[in-house]
Amino acid sequence: MIDRWRDAEEMKWAARHWAARVGVKLGQIQVRSMSQKWASMSTSGRLTLNSELLELPKDIGEFVIVHEVLHLIAPSHGPVFKSFLYAYLPNWPEREKRLREAEASAFGKTNRVI
Numbered sequence: 001m002i003d004r005w006r007d008a009e010e011m012k013w014a015a016r017h018w019a020a021r022v023g024v025k026l027g028q029i030q031v032r033s034m035s036q037k038w039a040s041m042s043t044s045g046r047l048t049l050n051s052e053l054l055e056l057p058k059d060i061g062e063f064v065i066v067h068e069v070l071h072l073i074a075p076s077h078g079p080v081f082k083s084f085l086y087a088y089l090p091n092w093p094e095r096e097k098r099l100r101e102a103e104a105s106a107f108g109k110t111n112r113v114i
Helices: 008-022 051-055 058-070 079-088 092-107
Strands: 029-032 039-041 047-050
Touching: 008 029, 008 047, 008 051, 008 058, 008 079, 029 051, 039 058, 047 051, 047 058, 051 058, 058 079, 058 092
Parallel strands: 029 047
Antiparallel strands: 039 047
């Protein structure tokens, strides 16, 4: 059985949990439809999550959340960012691959930015 999000509030709770674990402060968290991205993080800590994540397995959404939260300590996708990803989610490459596969099968596209 695939573990899915109950609702947007559960996904927001997970974002707060990960922010606390990483040691960063989130501002506003919103869940809304986004056509080009899975999520975004502002420099002020406002996290926006694509509502379509609610339709995907929870561990894939968790990867997107951790990815965005880590941008508060490593803004670019360089080696430092990837080392943090490996530290917090050692299997992140597999989760990212499954995100791309789910994106292609469920939504017919594979070009969304994380």
